[in-house]
Amino acid sequence: MNASIHHIPVCPFCQRLEILLSLKGLRDQITFNVVDITKPRDPRLLELSKGTTALPLMEIPGRTALKESRVLLDYVEELYPDPPVARPDPYEHALESLLVEREGGFGAAGYSFVMNQDPAKRERFSERMLAEYRAINDILVNYAPGKTFFFDRFGWAETVFTPFFMRFWFLDYYEGFELPEGAQYDRVRLWREACLAEPCAQQVQFDQIVKLYYDYAKGAGNGALVEGRRVSSFVFEPDWPGRPMPPADKYSVSASDAELGLV
Ligand SMILES: N[C@@H](CCC(=O)N[C@@H](CS)C(=O)NCC(=O)O)C(=O)O
Known part of the structure; x- marks a missing residue:
């Protein structure tokens, strides 16, 4: 190309x-x-x-x-239509688009949750995230022909959403967020697990996301500096494998550059 x-x-x-x-x-x-x-x-x-x-x-x-x-x-x-990742059939692709339409709201819910600094608002952010998962669950139940993926394999909607599922490991770590048990979440849980396991989608790892996104958890996105710090957690040097896991308690602990292994 x-x-x-x-x-x-x-x-x-x-x-x-x-x-x-x-x-x-x-x-x-x-x-x-x-x-x-x-x-x-x-x-x-x-x-x-x-x-x-x-x-x-x-x-x-x-x-x-x-x-x-x-x-x-x-x-x-x-x-490069071959092999197709989106469904070539227009109706089937329209079904995929129903799900893909939700990616903006889903992404915004996860990022605003991790960046929240007010413990009193935690529940509100958690509920907004859960509402997004329920909406995806409903679309999968009502429109997905597939039993695990949307169709019979990892495809278009999976390509769009999987990177968010991986970024939202930061919610597991910094917010203790998990999907509740129950029919409202079972279909999307199955889908998410299958997406996370896709061999073509293994470009990032749990520890990498948790370490690099520490500053997002402290309210500073896109490489911005947290007050009192001199190095962003988003830097490539020192690289993430050599850094310790950050403290999970984002609301009452503020790790220093040294504690994060950045200097
Ligand atoms: N709507 C855009 C969003 C891209 C985006 O927000 N990228 C972020 C990183 S996750 C970025 O480049 N941030 C750095 C910056 O904006 O300076 C897309 O889908 O490509």
Whole structure:
């Protein structure tokens, strides 16, 4: 593929693209340029993106660069229809879209929950997250032809949602959040487990997410600095495997750069 992708390896929107390319056997044919968002952005990238900073960004020689993960997914799917990841049948793809429509609200519920700093609002955020899971459960029960995946295999909706399921490990760790037992959650639980186990979606790991997203849990997103700290938990050096697990109690403990293994 004559294109390169500027990305953040731990970003869920970027991971969508990696999953799609892996499912198509194309992951190794594309150059991925890693962007460190804790550093000032390269002006050349800002020029390519027309001034916005969010990644992924696809650079295509001789053409205007493309951005927005779902736009990039559509582009790759149309450019390389074989093997199809989205359902080629328009009606079946419309069913997938019913689920994909919910990704914005689902993502926002999880990120606002992890970034919340007020323990009194914890229940409200937890309920909002559960409502999103129930809505997905309902769509799967009412529309999914498949028994585990939406259809018979890991496909389009799974590619869109799996990176969020992985990021939301930060809710397990920092919020003690888990799906309750019961029919309102059983179908989505089954789906989520199958998504997490997909071999083409193993680009990130639990400890990596928990360590890198510590600052999100302290209310500072996108490489921003937590007050009193000098190094973002989002840095690549020192790399996450050598760092200790952060304290899980985000509401009353504030770990220092040294305690997080960042200096
Ligand atoms: N709607 C965008 C969202 C992308 C996004 O928010 N990316 C974040 C990382 S998870 C980012 O690049 N943040 C750095 C920044 O905005 O400077 C998409 O789907 O591509």
